[in-house]
Amino acid sequence: MNTPLQIVVCGSFVPDPLQTLEPVTGPAGPSLKNEMMLPAVLDPWAGHALFEAANLARNTPGSKVWLVSLGAKAKLQQVMMTVAQKAPFELVALDGPASGFTDSFETAAALSSAIEGIAGLDRTRLLLFGGWESASRGAGSTMQMVAERLGITEQFQGVDQILVSDDGSFEVLERVEAGRHQVSVCTGLPALLGWATGNLPEPRNNPQVGMANMRTVMPALQRAKAAPIASAGLAFASVTLPKQQRQTRIVKDMPAEEIAREIVAWMGEE
Amino acid sequence: MENILLLAHTEADGSLGKAGLEALATALSLGGALTVGLVGAATNAAAGQIAGCGAVRFLAVTGDAFGQPRYATDAAAAEALCRAADCQVVLAAGTSRWARALPGVAYRLGGRVDTHATSLAMAAGAPAVTRWFYRQRMEAVLSRTQRPWVVLLDPGCVAPWPGTPGAPGTATVEAVSVEPPATRTTVTGYRAPKADEQTIRPDAKMLLVAGAGWTKKQADGAVHATEAEQLILGFLRQAQASLGGSKSVVDQGGEGEAVLHCMTHMNQVGQTGSTPRHAKGLSTCCHGEEPHVVGWRFVNQRRAINLDAGCGWARGKADVLYVADAFEVMRRVNALLGA
Ligand SMILES: Cc1cc2nc3c(=O)[nH]c(=O)nc-3n(C[C@H](O)[C@H](O)[C@H](O)COP(=O)(O)OP(=O)(O)OC[C@H]3O[C@@H](n4cnc5c(N)ncnc54)[C@H](O)[C@@H]3O)c2cc1C
Numbered sequence: 001m002n003t004p005l006q007i008v009v010c011g012s013f014v015p016d017p018l019q020t021l022e023p024v025t026g027p028a029g030p031s032l033k034n035e036m037m038l039p040a041v042l043d044p045w046a047g048h049a050l051f052e053a054a055n056l057a058r059n060t061p062g063s064k065v066w067l068v069s070l071g072a073k074a075k076l077q078q079v080m081m082t083v084a085q086k087a088p089f090e091l092v093a094l095d096g097p098a099s100g101f102t103d104s105f106e107t108a109a110a111l112s113s114a115i116e117g118i119a120g121l122d123r124t125r126l127l128l129f130g131g132w133e134s135a136s137r138g139a140g141s142t143m144q145m146v147a148e149r150l151g152i153t154e155q156f157q158g159v160d161q162i163l164v165s166d167d168g169s170f171e172v173l174e175r176v177e178a179g180r181h182q183v184s185v186c187t188g189l190p191a192l193l194g195w196a197t198g199n200l201p202e203p204r205n206n207p208q209v210g211m212a213n214m215r216t217v218m219p220a221l222q223r224a225k226a227a228p229i230a231s232a233g234l235a236f237a238s239v240t241l242p243k244q245q246r247q248t249r250i251v252k253d254m255p256a257e258e259i260a261r262e263i264v265a266w267m268g269e270e
Numbered sequence: 271m272e273n274i275l276l277l278a279h280t281e282a283d284g285s286l287g288k289a290g291l292e293a294l295a296t297a298l299s300l301g302g303a304l305t306v307g308l309v310g311a312a313t314n315a316a317a318g319q320i321a322g323c324g325a326v327r328f329l330a331v332t333g334d335a336f337g338q339p340r341y342a343t344d345a346a347a348a349e350a351l352c353r354a355a356d357c358q359v360v361l362a363a364g365t366s367r368w369a370r371a372l373p374g375v376a377y378r379l380g381g382r383v384d385t386h387a388t389s390l391a392m393a394a395g396a397p398a399v400t401r402w403f404y405r406q407r408m409e410a411v412l413s414r415t416q417r418p419w420v421v422l423l424d425p426g427c428v429a430p431w432p433g434t435p436g437a438p439g440t441a442t443v444e445a446v447s448v449e450p451p452a453t454r455t456t457v458t459g460y461r462a463p464k465a466d467e468q469t470i471r472p473d474a475k476m477l478l479v480a481g482a483g484w485t486k487k488q489a490d491g492a493v494h495a496t497e498a499e500q501l502i503l504g505f506l507r508q509a510q511a512s513l514g515g516s517k518s519v520v521d522q523g524g525e526g527e528a529v530l531h532c533m534t535h536m537n538q539v540g541q542t543g544s545t546p547r548h549a550k551g552l553s554t555c556c557h558g559e560e561p562h563v564v565g566w567r568f569v570n571q572r573r574a575i576n577l578d579a580g581c582g583w584a585r586g587k588a589d590v591l592y593v594a595d596a597f598e599v600m601r602r603v604n605a606l607l608g609a
Binding site for chain 2: 030100135173174180201236248261
């Protein structure tokens with residue numbers, strides 16, 4: 001593949017999955033208790049999209065990656081301190097809620113107008129990336145609407161692989177039912193790929209990449225436009241934590257043979 | 271109740287799949303006038319299959335171009351059906367095909383979409399969706415004022431529509447004509463991931479989760495990855511179980527680590543993996559950390575085998591924790607199952 005690529009990755013942050021989350025409801029609807037205090041990480045599937053984008057760009061000279069992120073500015077800045085060391089990109093920041101309870105329709109509107117505002121981006125050749133679902137809303141609906149707003153109707157979700165050919169066509173593997181991949185060939189851009197895990201490990205932190213990125217990250221954060229997401233028309237009747245605790249029976253010192261019998265008997269129960 | 275459109279795509283054999291019949295059951299439970307909108311290369315058999323369901327109208331977009339699960343054509347077909355049916359609530363199964371296509375359709379129609387619904391039911395005179403947030407950590411009930419409201423129902427949440435006794439009926443189907451949109455995409459086939467045999471069986475009663483412990487040094491100081499793999503695959507075959515893995519086990523492979531060849535990222539259960547639905551789950555050599563266990567939200571009965579009595583499963587995450595060597599136990603379980 002010789003033609004340089006223009007890859008826009010949409011991705012924000014989510015609470016670190018090792019944190020305990022608790023919902024609270026206020027006048028503006030539900031949110032997380034101490035949301036701004038919770039340590040945050042790059043949304044994992046969006047992270048895979050970013051690493052795949054960086055890898056494609058590295059293998060295609062002249063290519064460029066943008067990361068479009070909607071989130072509270074202060075928190076974005078914290079998360080960028082580590083993310084910026086992982087892969088070269090230019091940040092486009094939007095200052096707004098990254099909460100799981102905000103509406104994907106309005107989030108998509110904010111993201112697509114930010115993409116429209118990227119100077120010098122040739123949208124006819126755009127590779128639009130994102131996670132196939134966030135770890136907050138988990139809807140898997142935002143990216144399709146971003147793409148629709150940008151007029152992109154070659155769309156793929158649950159992507160684990162893209163192989164770009166010299167002629168600019170590409171093959172995509174998407175996760176479908178029963179642990180299989182659907183294979184598609186697309187003859188050209190623009191296209192949207194919502195990434196699942198892909199094939200790349202998380203890159204090691206590279207302070208040099210971090211320093212180069214930070215030169216544009218800080219101004220981008222300063223420039224970040226306010227993107228209030230009102231989630232109009234959406235009403236939550238309740239948000240509750242599941243009853244988590246089971247009364248675990250801990251079985252020690254039982255011979256393996258007996259455990260096996262118990263398990264097989266349990267498997268046979270209705 | 272407002273009018274409901276049920277969107278359903280056909281399977282490769284022309285029939286409606288289980289997930290579609292589940293969405294149909296939910297649509298019927300709401301009590302509004304139901305229109306069915308079918309999409310596929312051929313839709314007659316599917317229409318016949320549900321002819322007796324009580325829908326007031328059957329619409330179909332039919333043609334070879336609409337046989338492929340592909341965004342451009344699926345979105346065009348669904349959009350045309352929504353416009354023709356003009357219903358306020360649009361319900362569909364959360365299959366990979368509809369999950370790809372319908373959010374964009376909601377945008378085209380100026381509506382809204384909710385995915386991964388575990389239920390759509392009437393509450394205080396209006397439809398309400400139940401779904402989970404933050405990777406199955408909290409459950410919410412929500413409603414919307416915008417219409418159309420497109421709702422994707424997760425497979426496995428309700429019993430499928432049972433059908434009418436006797437032979438398939440005949441439905442009067444109105445064809446909705448759609449010019450297949452220009453698309454650069456062709457679906458060329460399907461590929462099973464690296465594993466030699468199918469290990470992911472969404473309909474299995476039993477989930478076996480294998481964790482990284484299977485590939486760690488055991489009491490004799492050695493790694494026994496080959497035997498681990500044999501035990502795991504042996505169990506899957508005999509129990510017709512589905513295989514899940516922890517992130518640690520599916521991420522292995524770098525730096526000369528022992529690997530289980532039967533594991534791919536598709537098997538991963540948890541925060542950044544899947545949240546499968548099975549009646550029972552047996553966790554082996556997996557520590558039961560919270561980012562893993564959130565993927566067990568819809569596994570009803572849970573047992574675990576771990577050498578460590580202090581592992582996560584002990585803390586209210588499993589019904590039973592056997593503090594034991596999984597190699598020892600699974601060897602015997604397989605022997606009993608094979609007997
Ligand atoms: C952003 C993020 C996302 C994550 N997403 C996920 C996710 O989606 N899914 C997931 O699984 N994890 C996820 N994790 C990782 C998670 O926190 C744990 O690190 C991981 O689940 C540990 O895997 P494990 O239990 O298999 O391995 P280990 O923690 O290494 O545990 C191995 C276990 O095997 C036991 N063992 C060893 N030998 C035997 C034997 N012979 N018999 C019985 N038991 C034995 C040991 O006692 C131990 O408990 C995520 C973490 C982060 C930070």
